[in-house]
Amino acid sequence: MSSTADTWLFPAVQAPVGTARLTAAPAADYATHQSTFGPLPAHADSAALLAALRDSGLEGRGGAGFPAWRKLAAVPARERARRRRVVVIGNAAEGEPLSQKDATLLLRSPHLVIDGLLTVAGALGAHSVYLYAQASVIESATRALAERADASAIELREAADTFISGEASAVVNALAGRAPIPQDRTVRLTESGLGGRPTLLHNVETLAHIALIARFGAAWFRSVGTTGDPGTRLVTVGSDGHPSRVLEVAGGSRIGDVLRFTGVDTGSLSAVLVGGYHGAWLPAYALEARLDRADLAGFGANPGAGILMGLGERRCPVAVAAAVASYLAGETAGQCGPCVNGLPAMAAVLGRLATGDRDPGLPGEVRRLAAIVTGRGSCNHPDGTARFVLSTLTVFADDVTAHLNGHCRKDHR
Amino acid sequence: MNLRTPEARGPAAALLHIDWTRCDGRGLCTEILPELLARDDWGYPLAYGYGSAGAGSNVPVPDTLLAAAADAVSLCPRQALTLVDP
Secondary structure, eight states, rough: OOOOHHHHHSSOOOOOSSOOOOOOSSSSHHHHHHHOOOOOOOOOOHHHHHHHHHHTTTTTTSSSSOHHHHHHHHHHHHHHHHHHEEEEEEEEEEOTOOOOOOHHHHOOOOHHHHHHHHHHHHHHTTEEEEEEOGGHHHHHHHHHTTGGGGTTTTTEEEEEEEEETTTTHHHHHHHSSSSOOOOOSSSSSTTGGGGSSEEEEHHHHHHHHHHHHHHHHHHHHHHHSSSSSBBEEEEEETTTTTTEEEEEETTTOBHHHHHHHTTOOOGEEEEESSSSGGGGEEEGGTTTBBBSSHHHHHHTOTTTEEEEEEEETOOOOHHHHHHHHHHHHHTTTTTHHHHHHHHHHHHHHHHHHHOOOTTTHHHHHHHHHHHHTTTTTSSSSHHHHHHHHHHHHTTTTTHHHHHHHHHSSBOOO | OOOHHHHOOOOOEEEEOOOOOOOOOOHHHHOOOTTTTEETTOOOOETTTTTTTTTEEEEEEEEGGGHHHHHHHHOTTTTTTTEEEE
């Protein structure tokens, strides 16, 4: 289609104003998408896309927060020049039970995700393009892909229903027809991934932002949010283990404001878990911290995949953490000795502490096991689990002491 | 010779990469490289200085232990070890 025809078919569209960007379209269908955002511009080459992403400051929204442009730059130049060989994957596995933002995005704005995939694939000349998504969104993603003629190259695959299903090398294994578990790597996936080909994997929210940056530019992207966390983010907010709402917020929003906006009474919380089960606790006194790297660093947390889970002050955090640690131990892929053995051991010691064992050596034993499992697996499941457990011992030191003294009066349900 | 701290070991000539998906804790590497590796609670190799970033799976090997590390790589019954550039 020529650009003249585009202009005729789609009169100039205003860039979204305010924080409703990914959520700006009032309906999920393709016609509404086009009338809201306008047509997808002709594909930029990889150098132009890389420059736009670098200027935007967009960080990956899958959890690790890796700058989006760096991933593109990591595809070797010889591969970018050879084209066709590169594999592009949109990742919506979202195995973290506290997160619902990727599923929500695919239900509300699937065409932004498709646009992002096509933008990245177009810049790299990629012919192998995958969308890896959980079962609950397969139907709506299928419908969206069928609505447009330019998406026929995108292959939709159902993600495994496990905590670690979204780990990059686990996604590659699943797409290759192997068990959906992580693999040992000494080279990056951008060098050698699916079928030995350079593989670029982005979280679907990252791709949706890329679709908008391709349209409206890096300066527009940065016009919302803070210097440290430009643009908007999808966050899943909830309390006491139940994710309840997905919101699009400005980067660097104050965490307390986001919680109160969804109706959470922040005065009744003892802490907020930031970043999900691989994340860290932000104590009640720090709830006015911003959702950005700088404000959260002191607590060992980062914005990650945008999970904010409030813990009511009457709930026993040691009991909650023991249950989470036990769940995470059960979600080991079963491959790496320190994880297979260490996570259940760590969860068991925390469980003893939670259920009334007053042995004063228990917290130290939890810390020792956390140190042993960290950095000793093919993925970061042991590291993330240890981070969560250590954060619990630090932020809830008073509750740990109450347990050792036999004085915890909180709710242990 | 005590090489159990990073300072004592000096600069790494190579990294001994442990593929945890293959390793099943036979322990041969810990006998060949006692200067670098102990065994954890379950017998898996535990690098001295494992707390520092990345060192748990990519163990810095000083020049003086390069030959022993190469032996560990070739003798590992699970072929779980490789030497990679630092």
